[in-house]
Amino acid sequence: MIIILIGAPACGKGTQAELLKEKYALRHISTGDLLRAEISKNTPLGEDIAKLINNGNLVPDDMILGLLNNALKMKGKGIVLDGFPRTLTQAKLLRGIVKDQGEKIRAVVNFTLAEEEVVQRIIYRRQCRHCGNIFSVRFVKNFDGHCPKCDSTDIYQRADDTETSARHRLEIYKKETEPVKEFFKEKTYYMQTDGNRPVQEIFKDISSFIERK
Numbered sequence: 001m002i003i004i005l006i007g008a009p010a011c012g013k014g015t016q017a018e019l020l021k022e023k024y025a026l027r028h029i030s031t032g033d034l035l036r037a038e039i040s041k042n043t044p045l046g047e048d049i050a051k052l053i054n055n056g057n058l059v060p061d062d063m064i065l066g067l068l069n070n071a072l073k074m075k076g077k078g079i080v081l082d083g084f085p086r087t088l089t090q091a092k093l094l095r096g097i098v099k100d101q102g103e104k105i106r107a108v109v110n111f112t113l114a115e116e117e118v119v120q121r122i123i124y125r126r127q128c129r130h131c132g133n134i135f136s137v138r139f140v141k142n143f144d145g146h147c148p149k150c151d152s153t154d155i156y157q158r159a160d161d162t163e164t165s166a167r168h169r170l171e172i173y174k175k176e177t178e179p180v181k182e183f184f185k186e187k188t189y190y191m192q193t194d195g196n197r198p199v200q201e202i203f204k205d206i207s208s209f210i211e212r213k
């Protein structure tokens, strides 16, 4: 089973990917996470990636493909793709890979979210280094630097989560990723979901679509 999640930055793809991974025993492949892992290795490649990401630009298709090469070997286990494909070239390449492996796409889920909500989510997004919790300081009453889940003070903000980068990422999203939506739109496995709803409501929507007859 292959599930593809597309949508603007911070629309909730990562959160839903984790829930889907648990429910359907899938591998969660996040290109953003793969890229950040490369950055943390402090390699020359990682440095190039950091410059691109931190300014809100996309990483070139061949670099992404290089990183994904192994991850995309399905080996019978299903996958949930989060952050890929992000360009039309990537979408076409993925279609080829899926076909070559005799696999099938079960769902392409497109999350909708108003632009101002995207920006708000990005600039208030924080992550806890201790437990990995990703949360919005918008919804933590009297936020005092403690993780609402585990109380650790080891909280950070992603380097690309600034307002300037957020607005730039939205522009790139419209130019590069909207065509991916158009590419899949007419397929029977395409669905759209309103990303501005409670996590569990969205999850229920996606799950019933996946389990459709």
Ligand code: ADP
Pocket (backbone or CB within 6 Å): 008, 009, 010, 011, 013, 031, 032, 033, 035, 052, 053, 056, 057, 058, 059, 060, 061, 064, 082, 083, 084, 085, 086, 087, 090, 160, 169
């Ligand atoms: P978000 O959903 O908030 O944009 P991600 O973690 O998915 O965050 O991605 C972070 C950044 O990594 C993107 O802004 C982009 O620079 C880069 N990136 C992730 N996936 C891709 C991809 N498939 N192609 C090109 N660049 C990518």
